[in-house]
Amino acid sequence: QQPVQSPQAVILREGEDAVINCSSSKALYSVHWYRQKHGEAPVFLMILLKGGEQKGHEKISASFNEKKQQSSLYLTASQLSYSGTYFCGTETAGGSYIPTFGRGTSLIVHP
């Protein structure tokens, strides 16, 4: 079952913050977050495992609410280099190690 990402697109000015959400209808074991630039492969940002742990990576962090089967990616003080499409990939609890990806959120950061 494909996770649902929201919003579909975000347009920001440099320095502004953004939140991207990922939700699933199934119990989750893990959530992965990726950024993909046009014409390139996805780049892994972070993984959050069952347990509700919040993780951080530079000014990009994420949370995982196991009970709500949701994860959120927080981009703080956005930079031009943050532009791209962000995907969440989810692994369901009790399932095989096969991430299912959402349709992505397009993020555009303007100067």
Added chain:
Amino acid sequence: DTGVSQDPRHKITKRGQNVTFRCDPISEHNRLYWYRQTLGQGPEFLTYFQNEAQLEKSRLLSDRFSAERPKGSFSTLEIQRTEQGDSAMYLCASPGGDTQYFGPGTRLTVL
């Protein structure tokens, strides 16, 4: 550079021809995944290897598709009798620890 390589990077073929792609994962990684990605979508799972054993295949993988991973090292994905609907980016991923490493992808165009 994630350490995962794919060859070729681009392939243009005529409908009905066979094509083969290669993925060289990070050498000590046991698992290897193949995904397909079309414009505006997240990666879609195709198949998954643990060493040389093919453990999962998606329903997307019709009988025209076959994948191998001899000796648990590199992997090949072959598409027989290509169709225009096969045009996509084919991605290989090599997970290690908590990190999913994607290769640069092979972009297939079927004319």
